[in-house]
Amino acid sequence: xxxxxxxxxxxxxxxxxxxxxxxxxxxxxxxxxxxxxxxxxxxxxxxxxxxxxxxxxxxxxxxxxxxxxxxxxxxxxxxxxxxxxxxxxxxxxxxxxxxxxxxxxxxxxxxxxxxxxxxxxxxxxxxxxxxxxxxxxxxxxxxxxxxxxxxxxxxxxxxxxxxxxxxxxxxxxxxxxxxxxxxxxxxxxxxxxxxxxxxxxxxxxxxxxxxxxxxxxxxxxxxxxxxxxxxxxxxxxxxxxxxxxxxxxxxxxxxxxxxxxxxxxxxxxx
Numbered sequence: 001x002x003x004x005x006x007x008x009x010x011x012x013x014x015x016x017x018x019x020x021x022x023x024x025x026x027x028x029x030x031x032x033x034x035x036x037x038x039x040x041x042x043x044x045x046x047x048x049x050x051x052x053x054x055x056x057x058x059x060x061x062x063x064x065x066x067x068x069x070x071x072x073x074x075x076x077x078x079x080x081x082x083x084x085x086x087x088x089x090x091x092x093x094x095x096x097x098x099x100x101x102x103x104x105x106x107x108x109x110x111x112x113x114x115x116x117x118x119x120x121x122x123x124x125x126x127x128x129x130x131x132x133x134x135x136x137x138x139x140x141x142x143x144x145x146x147x148x149x150x151x152x153x154x155x156x157x158x159x160x161x162x163x164x165x166x167x168x169x170x171x172x173x174x175x176x177x178x179x180x181x182x183x184x185x186x187x188x189x190x191x192x193x194x195x196x197x198x199x200x201x202x203x204x205x206x207x208x209x210x211x212x213x214x215x216x217x218x219x220x221x222x223x224x225x226x227x228x229x230x231x232x233x234x235x236x237x238x239x240x241x242x243x244x245x246x247x248x249x250x251x252x253x254x255x256x257x258x259x260x261x262x263x264x265x266x267x268x269x270x
Contacts, residue, residue: 012267014077015177019262021070024063025050025112026198027255033232033248036130037241043130045248046229047108048115052128055119068116071109078106086267087176101164107157108206130229139213140222152217158210162203169199179266191260198254201247205231 025047032053033045044053051067054060081087082102089095115134118124125133142150168174174195180188208231216224226234236244 011077011080014073014080015265015267016262017070018074018077019070019258019265021067022074022109023255023258023262025067025071025255026202026258027252029228030248030250030252030255033229033251034245036229036232037236037244037248043229044128045232046130046132046227047112048119048124048126048134048227049128049130049229051112051116051119052124052126056128061120064116064120068113068120071112071116075106075109075113078102078109101161101168104157104161104164107161130227132225132227132230135227136222136225139216139225143217143220143222148217148220150217151213151222155210155213155215155217158206158213160210162205162207162210164203165199165206166203169196169203174199174261177266178261178264180260180264183264187260191257191264194253194257194260197250198257201250201254204235204247205251208234 028050029045029047032041032050035041036043036045044050051064054063082099085095085099089098115124115126119126125137127133139151142154172192172195178191180191183191205228209226209228212224212226212231212234216222232244232248235247
């Protein structure tokens, strides 16, 4: 047994499971978005809504459990990564910014876990058609209890995370986490393409959600809040149908990239 194998512990497998769960989630969202565009279903291209759709079926409940477990694994790994610094970012300004970005990237995953638990417990108002009922209820409670600043702050977190996602894909920040040199050049080209378009799609969607959270906070109106499904609707209605399809396909590509990343994940630059 070599040194790299000896270092492998349970924690080193967490991102592998997490990537697979994330891949299922976002590939599914991309498919539902396209089905909605072609009028084959009525909405539901959202993390919570996809879970609500699955919850109607026994096998779907099993999938929710697997997605929940995988997403929790990924969140634990990301915080472990930010704290222990296995990639050697160090404690300088650049290193702190990168490690903070790692922690911020779990925001969407935390909401997925929250939604999955509530759906499995039957305590959720999440709509299978993608209506952002719970998101707006949460924003309204924050506005009534604490004023505009918590909603504005959440919007800022989403916008910053969106920028991080865009830069991550453009600058190929994922390369230090995937050991793809042992694969064929064709596989490497496919992975880079999936990552580029996938992170662009995630950045666009998160940026739109963040923008409307800021609008809700500044305007003191929770009705401005959108989720992933309504972010897609915004693209289709206000940007163009072609861009809706592009972002939906790119979201599906993000799911495929997460599968590929799970296959080739390198937890410590070995």
